Amino acid sequence: MARGSYIEAIRQAQMEEMQRDERVFIMGEDIVCNVFGTTTGFTEMFGKERVRDTPISENGFIGASAGAAMVGMRPIVDVTISSFLYPAMDQIMSIIAKSRYIYGGQARLPLVIRSCLFYGNSNAAQHSDRPYSMFMNMPGLKIIVPSDARDMKGLLKAAIRDDDPVLCFEDSTCWSSKADLPDDPDFIIPLGEGEVKREGTDISVIAVAGGVPIALKAAQKLAAEGISLEVIDPRTLVPLDRAMILKSVRKTGRAITVDPAHQTCSAASEISALIAEQAFDALRGPVLRVATADTHLPFSPAIEKALYPSVDRIVAAAYRLVGAEHRLPAQGI
Amino acid sequence: MTHRPNDLGLEKYRRMMRIREFEAVAEAIHAAGEVPGSLHTYTGQEATGVGACIALRDDDYMVGNHRSHGHPIAKGAALGPLMAELLGKVTGVCKGKGGSMHLSDFSVGSLGETSIVGSGIPVAAGAALGAKLQGTDRVSLCFFGDGATNEGAFHEGLNLAAVWSLPAIFLCENNGYAVSTPVSQVVSIPDIADRAKSYGMPSAIVDGQDVDAVEAAVAEAVARARAGGGPTLIEAKTYRYAEHAVNMGRVLRDRGTEVDAWRERDPITLYKARLTANGTSLEAIETIEREAKADVEAALAFARASDYPDQLAAFDDVFVDRLPIPHYLVN
Numbered sequence: 001m002a003r004g005s006y007i008e009a010i011r012q013a014q015m016e017e018m019q020r021d022e023r024v025f026i027m028g029e030d031i032v033c034n035v036f037g038t039t040t041g042f043t044e045m046f047g048k049e050r051v052r053d054t055p056i057s058e059n060g061f062i063g064a065s066a067g068a069a070m071v072g073m074r075p076i077v078d079v080t081i082s083s084f085l086y087p088a089m090d091q092i093m094s095i096i097a098k099s100r101y102i103y104g105g106q107a108r109l110p111l112v113i114r115s116c117l118f119y120g121n122s123n124a125a126q127h128s129d130r131p132y133s134m135f136m137n138m139p140g141l142k143i144i145v146p147s148d149a150r151d152m153k154g155l156l157k158a159a160i161r162d163d164d165p166v167l168c169f170e171d172s173t174c175w176s177s178k179a180d181l182p183d184d185p186d187f188i189i190p191l192g193e194g195e196v197k198r199e200g201t202d203i204s205v206i207a208v209a210g211g212v213p214i215a216l217k218a219a220q221k222l223a224a225e226g227i228s229l230e231v232i233d234p235r236t237l238v239p240l241d242r243a244m245i246l247k248s249v250r251k252t253g254r255a256i257t258v259d260p261a262h263q264t265c266s267a268a269s270e271i272s273a274l275i276a277e278q279a280f281d282a283l284r285g286p287v288l289r290v291a292t293a294d295t296h297l298p299f300s301p302a303i304e305k306a307l308y309p310s311v312d313r314i315v316a317a318a319y320r321l322v323g324a325e326h327r328l329p330a331q332g333i
Numbered sequence: 334m335t336h337r338p339n340d341l342g343l344e345k346y347r348r349m350m351r352i353r354e355f356e357a358v359a360e361a362i363h364a365a366g367e368v369p370g371s372l373h374t375y376t377g378q379e380a381t382g383v384g385a386c387i388a389l390r391d392d393d394y395m396v397g398n399h400r401s402h403g404h405p406i407a408k409g410a411a412l413g414p415l416m417a418e419l420l421g422k423v424t425g426v427c428k429g430k431g432g433s434m435h436l437s438d439f440s441v442g443s444l445g446e447t448s449i450v451g452s453g454i455p456v457a458a459g460a461a462l463g464a465k466l467q468g469t470d471r472v473s474l475c476f477f478g479d480g481a482t483n484e485g486a487f488h489e490g491l492n493l494a495a496v497w498s499l500p501a502i503f504l505c506e507n508n509g510y511a512v513s514t515p516v517s518q519v520v521s522i523p524d525i526a527d528r529a530k531s532y533g534m535p536s537a538i539v540d541g542q543d544v545d546a547v548e549a550a551v552a553e554a555v556a557r558a559r560a561g562g563g564p565t566l567i568e569a570k571t572y573r574y575a576e577h578a579v580n581m582g583r584v585l586r587d588r589g590t591e592v593d594a595w596r597e598r599d600p601i602t603l604y605k606a607r608l609t610a611n612g613t614s615l616e617a618i619e620t621i622e623r624e625a626k627a628d629v630e631a632a633l634a635f636a637r638a639s640d641y642p643d644q645l646a647a648f649d650d651v652f653v654d655r656l657p658i659p660h661y662l663v664n
Contacts (some may be wrong), residue, residue, distance in 0.1 A: 060455045060489025067459020070444045094449045104428030105650035106439035139651045164652045
C-alpha cells in the first residue's frame with residue numbers, strides 16, 4: 001500500500017477497472033492530453049479506441065455514453081468541470097436517469113459521469129459550481145462525493161462496477177490530499193455506506209465533499225476546548241446512509257451539516273430535514289447548516305473564500321449548540 | 334429498384350397493415366376514454382418505419398421518438414404488450430411505466446422511444462459506438478422527426494457519429510410539421526438531408542410513401558455502415574394524417590385539401606397496387622389484412638384482460654434494486 005493523492009486515486013481506480021473489464025472505456029474532452037492527470041499513461045496502455053477524445057459536445061457524448069451502456073459497454077465519461085454538465089442536462093435527466101424506469105426495467109445503464117467541483121480558486125461563477133444537490137432531486141442517479149484519496153479510489157471503483165448510472169463529483173480542494181491507497185484490485189467501498197471520520201460525543205457534524213476536511217480541522221480545534229465533534233461523511237449522497245446519520249445524532253443530540261454547495265436545497269438542507277423529521281426527539285438544539293451563501297461566486301480572491309464553509313464557521317456553530325453564546329458573532333453562522 | 338422476393342414484399346405489407354390496424358384501434362379506445370394520457374399516431378408514416386426496419390437485421394439497434402407505436406411493430410414486436418402498455422397494464426412492454434410515447438421493445442433491438450425531441454440521436458450514436466467497440470457489425474438506426482433537426486442533440490449526435498465513423502443511420506421522418514409549425518418556417522433549406530454536408534456525411538432523400546424506396550435507401554446506408562463506411566442521414570418525406578396528438582382538443586393547423594392530397598399517395602394503397610401489379614394474388618393480400626385485424630383484436634383482448642401494476646411497482650426500476658417503500662404506502 002503506497003500513499004497517493006486524490007488525483008492518483010482516480011487514475012488508479014480507472015486503470016484497474018479498465019484492466020479488469022474490457023467493457024470499460026473512457027471518453028471526454030482532452031482525455032488523451034490528460035489535463036488533470038487522471039489518465040496518465042492510458043493511451044499507451046489501452047489505445048485510442050478505449051481512451052477517446054470527444055468534440056466539445058457534452059450533450060452528444062454524455063448521451064452516447066447512455067447508448068453504449070445500453071448495448072453492454074461500461075463507459076466512464078470525464079466531463080472535467082461540473083459546470084459542463086449543464087449543456088448535457090437533457091441527456092442526464094431525460095435519458096440517463098429515466099430510461100431504465102420508463103422502459104419498465106428493460107434498459108440497464110452502467111456508466112459513470114465524472115466531474116470536478118472547481119471552486120475556491122478564482123474561477124468565477126460559471127466555473128465554480130458544486131451542483132450535486134440538483135441531481136439529488138432527480139431519481140435514478142447515484143451520486144458519490146469522495147472527500148479523501150482512499151474513499152475516492154474505493155468509491156470510484158464501486159461506481160464503475162455498479163449497474164446503475166453514477167455521478168462522481170471530485171472536490172478540487174481535495175486534489176492534493178494524500179492517503180494510503182490499497183493495492184488490492186478488488187478494494188471497493190460500497191455505494192451507500194457512510195463513514196464516521198472521527199468519533200465524538202457532543203455534536204454530530206455531517207459533512208459533504210470538501211466540507212469533511214474542514215470539519216475534521218474544526219473537530220481538532222474544539223477538542224482542545226473540551227468539545228467533542230463526531231464527523232460523519234456520507235460519501236454517497238444517493239443512496240444516502242440515513243441510518244448512520246440518525247444513529248450519530250441520537251447519540252450526540254446535536255447536529256451541524258456542512259456542505260460547500262449553495263445552502264438552499266443543498267445536501268445539507270436535505271440531511272437537516274431528515275434529522276428534524278426522524279430524530280427530533282433526540283435533539284437538544286436546532287440543526288445548523290454551514291453551507292455556501294446563496295450568491296454567485298465572485299472572481300476576486302478578496303471576497304470569494306469567505307462565502308464557503310470554514311473551520312471558523314463550524315466552530316461558531318458548535319459554540320451556539322453547546323451554549324457558548326458569548327463567543328458567537330451576534331447573528332448567524 | 335430491385336424488388337425483394339415476394340414473401341418479403343408481403344412481410345412489408347403485413348407490418349404496415351399491423352401498424353394501420355393498431356393505430357385505428359388505439360384511436361378508437363382513446364376516444365372511448367380507455368387510454369390515459371396523450372396519443373401520437375403513426376398513421377400515414379407506415380412506409381418509413383417498415384421500409385427502414387425491413388432493411389435491418391433482428392439484432393440491429395433502433396431508437397425512436399414520441400410517435401412510438403409504428404417503430405416497434407415495424408421491427409417485428411409482438412402486439413399484445415404494446416397494446417397493454419397503452420392501457421397502463423402490468424403486461425405492457427414497459428410494465429405500464431411508459432405509455433403511448435414510449436412503446437419500446439428491447440427484445441427486437443429497441444433502445445428506447447424517447448419523448449424529448451431529438452434526445453434519441455446521441456443515444457443511437459452511442460449504441461453504434463458500443464457495437465463498434467465490441468467488434469460486431471451491428472448497426473444503429475435512429476428515427477426522428479423534422480422538428481428534431483433543430484435540436485442541438487441532432488447536430489452533436491451527427492457530428493460525433495461522423496468524426497468517429499460510427500455505424501449509424503439517422504432517419505428523419507419529415508412529416509412536414511413540428512406539432513403545428515410547418516418545417517419551411519423553421520428550417521432555412523428545402524431539404525433536411527442537406528444538413529449532412531456539414532458533417533461530411535452521405536445523405537439521401539426518399540419518398541417516404543414508398544416502402545421499397547425507403548428500404549433501398551436504408552439498405553444502402555446499412556451496407557456502408559457495416560463495412561465501416563460510417564453514418565448516413567436519410568430524409569424520408571412523409572405525412573401524418575392526424576394532429577400531432579389526438580387529444581390536443583383543437584385543430585392546430587389549417588390543412589385545407591393537404592390531407593386529401595397525401596391520402597392519394599397513401600403508402601399502403603400504393604404498395605398494395607404494386608404487389609398486385611407484380612402478381613401477388615388478392616387473396617394473399619386480403620389474408621394479410623384479415624390477420625392484421627385479428628392480431629390487433631387479440632392484442633386488445635390481451636391488454637383488457639391484463640391487470641394494472643401493483644402500487645409498489647412505482648419503486649421498481651429507478652435503479653436495478655428496488656427503492657425503499659415510503660411509510661405511507663406500507664400497509
